[in-house]
Amino acid sequence: MPLGPDIVELLNRARADLRMGVPVAIRAGDDSGLIVAAETLSPERLVALTSMGSAQLAITDRRAATLKVAAYDGDVARLVLPDDATASWIEAVADPARDLSAPMKGPFRPIRDGSAALARAGVRLAKSARLLPAAVVVPMTVAPAVAQASGLTCLDWQRAAEELDRATVLHPVIHARLPMRAAEAGRLHVFRPEDGGEEHYAIEIGAPRRDQPVLARLHSACFTGDVLGSLKCDCGPQLHAALDQMGREGSGILLYLNQEGRGIGLTNKMRAYSLQDQGFDTVEANHRLGFEDDERDFRIGAALLRRMGFSSVRLLTNNPAKIRMLESQGIGVVERVPLKVGRSAHNAQYLATKAAKSGHLL
Ligand SMILES: Nc1nc2c(ncn2[C@@H]2O[C@H](COP(=O)(O)OP(=O)(O)OP(=O)(O)O)[C@@H](O)[C@H]2O)c(=O)[nH]1
Numbered sequence: 001m002p003l004g005p006d007i008v009e010l011l012n013r014a015r016a017d018l019r020m021g022v023p024v025a026i027r028a029g030d031d032s033g034l035i036v037a038a039e040t041l042s043p044e045r046l047v048a049l050t051s052m053g054s055a056q057l058a059i060t061d062r063r064a065a066t067l068k069v070a071a072y073d074g075d076v077a078r079l080v081l082p083d084d085a086t087a088s089w090i091e092a093v094a095d096p097a098r099d100l101s102a103p104m105k106g107p108f109r110p111i112r113d114g115s116a117a118l119a120r121a122g123v124r125l126a127k128s129a130r131l132l133p134a135a136v137v138v139p140m141t142v143a144p145a146v147a148q149a150s151g152l153t154c155l156d157w158q159r160a161a162e163e164l165d166r167a168t169v170l171h172p173v174i175h176a177r178l179p180m181r182a183a184e185a186g187r188l189h190v191f192r193p194e195d196g197g198e199e200h201y202a203i204e205i206g207a208p209r210r211d212q213p214v215l216a217r218l219h220s221a222c223f224t225g226d227v228l229g230s231l232k233c234d235c236g237p238q239l240h241a242a243l244d245q246m247g248r249e250g251s252g253i254l255l256y257l258n259q260e261g262r263g264i265g266l267t268n269k270m271r272a273y274s275l276q277d278q279g280f281d282t283v284e285a286n287h288r289l290g291f292e293d294d295e296r297d298f299r300i301g302a303a304l305l306r307r308m309g310f311s312s313v314r315l316l317t318n319n320p321a322k323i324r325m326l327e328s329q330g331i332g333v334v335e336r337v338p339l340k341v342g343r344s345a346h347n348a349q350y351l352a353t354k355a356a357k358s359g360h361l362l
């Protein structure tokens with residue numbers, strides 16, 4: 001292996017750069033340019049960037065719909081960055097939590113001509129760095145040379161996109177005994193993805209047989225529900241009810257997937273909550289932020305089950321999409337075990353929205 005970073009490592013470095021507000025150079029076919037995440041762009045970097053060429057602001061079609069601007073590129077829209085645009089204006093266009101306090105942002109000038117490859121790359125990278133899905137893009141043919149001269153990360157986008165599409169490979173790191181209230185015979189396994197992303201955990205109860213369907217739960221992390229006992233969702237009670245049932249039956253496997261906020265991260269989930277405080281429902285809030293309803297990659301759950309030797313499950317869930325996904329990844333779901341706990345006056349509307357819009361079974 002060469003000494004320098006390979007494409008997976010470069011991608012990971014690019015995510016860290018974007019989170020710090022450092023630009024990343026992209027080469028996408030005939031297009032090259034610099035991108036920086038809208039959320040972390042400082043006023044000084046904005047001046048440095050715009051001195052290099054004319055800049056665009058890339059947002060998702062979802063965010064464009066909220067701002068009532070045409071998304072000529074389908075999944076993304078490119079807006080001309082006005083000469084007097086400030087970092088604060090850029091953040092306000094990207095962040096709907098500020099739609100009420102900063103309502104006058106337009107008129108916007110959407111771009112029709114040219115390629116959207118860099119814009120698409122910027123939005124996708126920002127998402128994968130768990131930032132708001134918006135990026136400032138400065139197209140310029142010399143971007144790779146600028147990157148080399150300034151020590152910026154430079155990505156070949158075709159290879160980077162292939163990596164982002166690929167299901168990440170997870171490696172077991174360590175496992176140890178973990179007696180729990182729900183089951184004394186517990187064991188926690190830690191798995192680390194090759195792409196430098198979040199680690200995921202498998203909690204094994206008892207000694208489930210690998211040649212029979214195992215009672216299983218794919219639980220998505222919810223700091224507010226699992227740890228703080230939030231009443232806005234049903235996650236905490238679902239987590240404990242699942243462990244309790246595994247404890248009672250004497251065996252099971254609970255995957256604790258670090259995909260907070262249906263894959264948008266805690267910060268963006270709290271942005272969604274601030275929109276919910278303004279009256280939007282859970283799905284509308286995600287869309288206003290520029291995200292899809294659900295950005296989770298459930299292939300991780302299937303990969304973990306396979307890696308631990310399980311090929312069929314009795315799945316604790318109310319979400320039929322999880323069953324479809326596991327089956328499409330070669331894991332048999334012999335039974336759906338409903339998990340209806342934690343309903344309260346605070347989350348009745350939330351659960352009704354999930355049933356109406358996301359196909360959850362009430
Ligand atoms: N973006 C966003 N995420 C939320 C919200 N409420 C809960 N979550 C996250 O949603 C995830 C849980 O997903 P749910 O939709 O409750 O349930 P599910 O995993 O699809 O289905 P079940 O297996 O039936 O629990 C956790 O990662 C939570 O952090 C919200 O209002 N907005």
Ligand SMILES: [Zn+2]
Pocket residue numbers: 222224225226233234235236
């Ligand atoms: Zn929750």
